[in-house]
Each structure stands twice: as structure tokens, then as C-alpha cells.
Amino acid sequence: MQPRSDIDDLAQYKSEAMGFLAGLVPISGIVFYSVDTNLNPVDHAFHRIESDRNVRYTEFFHRLDPFHPRRFAATGKSLVSVRDLHQRYHGGEYHRRFMAPLGLDFEAELYLYRAGQMVGGISLHRSSELGDFTTHELGLLGNARPFLQHTFTTGRSFEAARRVDEWGLTQRERDVLRLIRKGAANAEIGRTLYISVPTVKTHLQHIYDKSGLRSRAQLIAQLGTTG
Numbered sequence: 609m610q611p612r613s614d615i616d617d618l619a620q621y622k623s624e625a626m627g628f629l630a631g632l633v634p635i636s637g638i639v640f641y642s643v644d645t646n647l648n649p650v651d652h653a654f655h656r657i658e659s660d661r662n663v664r665y666t667e668f669f670h671r672l673d674p675f676h677p678r679r680f681a682a683t684g685k686s687l688v689s690v691r692d693l694h695q696r697y698h699g700g701e702y703h704r705r706f707m708a709p710l711g712l713d714f715e716a717e718l719y720l721y722r723a724g725q726m727v728g729g730i731s732l733h734r735s736s737e738l739g740d741f742t743t744h745e746l747g748l749l750g751n752a753r754p755f756l757q758h759t760f761t762t763g764r765s766f767e768a769a770r771r772v773d774e775w776g777l778t779q780r781e782r783d784v785l786r787l788i789r790k791g792a793a794n795a796e797i798g799r800t801l802y803i804s805v806p807t808v809k810t811h812l813q814h815i816y817d818k819s820g821l822r823s824r825a826q827l828i829a830q831l832g833t834t835g
Contacts, residue, residue, distance in 0.1 A: 609759070618642070618765040619653055619786075625756055626655035629730065632752060633745045634738055636712060639731040643720075644773040647678045649729060651769065651782065657733070661710060666779060672702040675717045681726040686757075687750045689716040689741055707733075714740045718753050722761040727770075730756070768831040775818040784811040788824060789833050 609624045622640040629638060637657035641649040649670070652662050670676060674693050690697045697703055698713065707713065712733040720728035732749070734741065741749075760766065777785065780801070787797045794808045801808075821827055 618651070618769055621760070621763075621765065622653035623655070625730070625760070626653065629732065629749070629752065630655060632748055633732070633741070634734070635732050636735045636738060637710075637733045639733075640728070641731075642728050642769055642773075643677045643681075643726050645770075647681050647726065649677055650773075650779065657710070664706065669702060669706040672700075672706070674700075674702060675715060675729075675731065677719070677726050677729055680717075680719060684721070684724070686719050686721070686753055687716065687746060688719070689746060690714055691740070711735050714738070716741045716746060716749060718749060718756065720753070720757040720760050722757075727766075728757075728760050764832055771830065775815070777815060777818060781811050781815050781818075784808060785815055785827070785831075788812075788827060789831055791833065 609628045626638040626640050638655040640653045642651040644650050713736040714734040716732045718730040719726055794805050797808045798805045
């Protein structure tokens with residue numbers, strides 16, 4: 609995995625980090641997310657999990673998630689597995705209604721911090737066939753976490769992401785902004801997100817209003833581009 613300072617696209621970094629973890633321990637799927645200033649998981653990236661599965665999570669199941677950042681941010685914990693939870697996981701509503709239908713029965717969570725504030729998390733999932741994470745595997749993940757935390761929180765893409773957090777954008781507005789930073793025109797953004805050009809323009813106006821900026825050029829000047 610490349611040093612963080614050499615990677616300008618946060619999504620590319622997350623992809624590389626998940627590939628690294630998948631080579632470290634057997635997994636069924638991984639989700640790498642950022643944590644915004646309100647302790648919400650945002651900007652999810654996926655490995656061996658279909659991204660459209662996240663719609664149900666963001667619309668409803670996030671409120672049931674026993675690994676949600678808000679549950680652990682104040683504790684400073686950096687590695688949590690099912691056995692560390694203070695509530696029943698298997699058979700609980702979150703597992704029964706959301707995770708089990710995806711074939712995912714065990715989870716370990718790595719939390720990433722910067723200056724004492726939680727800024728990211730990595731969910732590692734396993735099927736019942738793979739079973740729970742062993743003590744040895746959790747040790748490997750724990751040893752890898754400081755490196756991931758350091759590489760995640762250094763570099764221009766992370767700083768840009770934190771500025772965006774302060775604007776309070778919705779997930780759809782974040783999607784539009786991500787494509788703007790890639791140089792996409794309104795029509796291309798609409799095709800990619802399956803929305804109309806007028807809707808793209810509405811989201812763009814909301815971004816301008818929340819950021820205090822007034823043009824694409826100003827957004828790029830503030831945040832830079834991604835490849």
C-alpha cells in the first residue's frame with residue numbers, strides 16, 4: 609500500500625487499505641467509512657460487498673448498528689468485535705434483519721482517530737462458514753490499525769474531507785461534489801447518479817449555499833481534484 613501522502617483520492621486509498629486487510633485475515637467483506645464531525649459514518653467504500661446494500665443501512669439500520677461510531681467515540685476504543693458488545697448480537701434486530709440476510713454473521717471494527725477524535729472506521733465481516741475472528745487474527749488487525757490510522761489521516765484528501773464535513777452536506781450532495789472534483793459536467797453527474805440535470809443543479813446550489821462558495825472553480829480551489 610502506498611504512503612498516504614502519495615494518494616490524492618481518498619476512495620482509492622480506502623480500496624487499497626481494504627485489499628491490504630483482506631490479505632491479512634480471511635474475510636467475507638469489508639466496509640471502510642469516514643466519520644464526520646457529528647459522528648456519522650459517511651463516504652463508505654466497499655470490498656466484496658455490493659454498494660447498493662448501503663442504502664438500507666443509511667435509511668434505517670444505522671440507528672440499530674451496535675458498532676456505530678457514536679457508541680464508541682467517547683471510549684477511545686480502537687478494536688471491537690462481537691464478543692465485546694454489551695448487547696446480544698446474534699438474533700438481535702440488527703443482525704437478524706440486516707446482516708444475516710447478507711450472509712454476514714461476525715464482525716470486527718477498527719476505529720481510526722486523529723487528535724483524540726474518531727475520524728474513520730473499518731468494518732470487517734465474516735460469514736458463519738468462516739466463523740468468528742480468533743484472538744490471533746484480532747491481534748494482527750490491532751497491530752495493523754496504527755499504520756492505517758496514520759496513513760488515513762495524513763494528506764490532502766483527508767484535509768479536504770474534513771472541510772466538507774464542516775459544511776454539513778447530505779450524502780447525495782457529497783456524491784455530486786465527488787464527481788465535480790473528478791471534473792464531471794452536470795449531464796455526466798446526472799447519468800452517474802441516475803438523477804436529472806435540474807436535480808444536479810439543485811444539489812449544486814445547496815453545496816454553494818452551505819459552503820459559502822459560488823462556483824465550481826472555487827470548490828476546486830478549496831478541495832482540489834481527484835483522479
